Amino acid sequence: xxxxxxxxxxxxxxxxxxxxxxxxxxxxxxxxxxxxxxxxxxxxxxxxxxxxxxxxxxxxxxxxxxxxxxxxxxxxxxxxxxxxxxxxxxxxxxxxxxxxxxxxxxxxxxxxxxxxxxxxxxxxxxxxxxxxxxxxxxxxxxxxxxxxxxxxxxxxxxxxxxxxxxxxxxxxxxxxxxxxxxxxxxxxxxxxxxxxxxxxxxxxxxxxxxxxxxxxxxxxxxxxxxxxxxxxxxxxxxxxxxxxxxxxxxxxxxxxxxxxxxxxxxxxxxxxxxxxxxxxxxxxxxxxxxxxxxxxx
Numbered sequence: 565x566x567x568x569x570x571x572x573x574x575x576x577x578x579x580x581x582x583x584x585x586x587x588x589x590x591x592x593x594x595x596x597x598x599x600x601x602x603x604x605x606x607x608x609x610x611x612x613x614x615x616x617x618x619x620x621x622x623x624x625x626x627x628x629x630x631x632x633x634x635x636x637x638x639x640x641x642x643x644x645x646x647x648x649x650x651x652x653x654x655x656x657x658x659x660x661x662x663x664x665x666x667x668x669x670x671x672x673x674x675x676x677x678x679x680x681x682x683x684x685x686x687x688x689x690x691x692x693x694x695x696x697x698x699x700x701x702x703x704x705x706x707x708x709x710x711x712x713x714x715x716x717x718x719x720x721x722x723x724x725x726x727x728x729x730x731x732x733x734x735x736x737x738x739x740x741x742x743x744x745x746x747x748x749x750x751x752x753x754x755x756x757x758x759x760x761x762x763x764x765x766x767x768x769x770x771x772x773x774x775x776x777x778x779x780x781x782x783x784x785x786x787x788x789x790x791x792x793x794x795x796x797x798x799x800x801x802x803x804x805x806x807x808x809x810x811x812x813x814x815x816x817x818x819x820x821x822x823x824x825x826x827x828x829x830x831x832x833x834x835x836x837x838x839x840x841x842x843x844x845x846x847x848x849x850x851x852x853x854x855x856x857x858x859x860x861x
Contacts, residue, residue, distance in 0.1 A: 575649040579598070579602070596796040603682045604769065610666075615666075621689070626802070627801065628683075635679065637679060646675055654683075667685050720777070723792075724784065725777035731757065734774050749771075749813035766813065768803060774840070775815060794855070797854065801849070801850035813841070813842050834854045835854075836852050
């Protein structure tokens with residue numbers, strides 16, 4: 565990692581070819597959630613190394629706009645590739661004279677080809693400020709009580725969500741009625757495949773994985789496309805609040821909205837809108853976009 569100029573950085577990452585979580589199924593391509601995690605690590609590393617932010621500092625990722633522009637070099641994990649990440653600090657967030665956050669424009673180049681872009685907003689704070697923020701009221705969500713009783717389905721099987729190991733399934737209590745597919749978040753804090761450090765809230769990557777897994781189930785039910793035929797290529801998410809570990813977390817997928825999207829499905833692109841709730845309050849919202857892949861090498 566080096567600083568090329570003021571507010572511009574160049575990083576040489578290593579994309580792993582094996583991982584107990586990201587690659588527990590042989591799909592042949594670099595998964596988007598891995599790329600999201602690499603961007604997260606790079607953003608934090610920059611704050612520590614170039615802005616002297618202490619390791620004990622709390623970080624918030626307010627939003628993420630991620631898009632795979634060219635997956636030519638990402639679709640065959642067996643071929644050696646040269647990867648470079650370029651980061652541009654678009655703006656610095658300040659409180660009086662102190663810098664408290666960065667707006668980052670990040671890009672992944674593979675073999676000198678621009679393949680992935682991400683715009684992200686990162687903020688850091690002390691423990692005291694963090695505790696005050698976690699007590700902040702959330703955005704209300706007007707939820708109408710559904711008169712159709714939920715039908716609890718069988719537990720989610722790993723292949724349904726693109727995995728092999730049960731410990732990599734982060735959703736449980738799958739329910740379905742005429743209008744919705746509802747899932748609840750399940751995390752195993754002792755599982756090093758996802759959590760290799762101490763944390764006091766649900767990580768943003770896990771929330772995105774929850775959304776991804778629920779969307780894969782919804783698409784399979786409505787369009788009969790299996791998870792291994794769907795590649796996540798775009799993610800546009802806003803985080804309104806911390807996701808608390810001890811509070812029930814639910815994701816509701818509106819089947820009617822998804823059906824409309826599927827009817828408009830052109831060029832094998834499927835967009836799924838999302839919202840995550842805790843105590844009937846929205847904590848995350850946005851959309852995921854998948855590409856229907858007829859064959860993955």
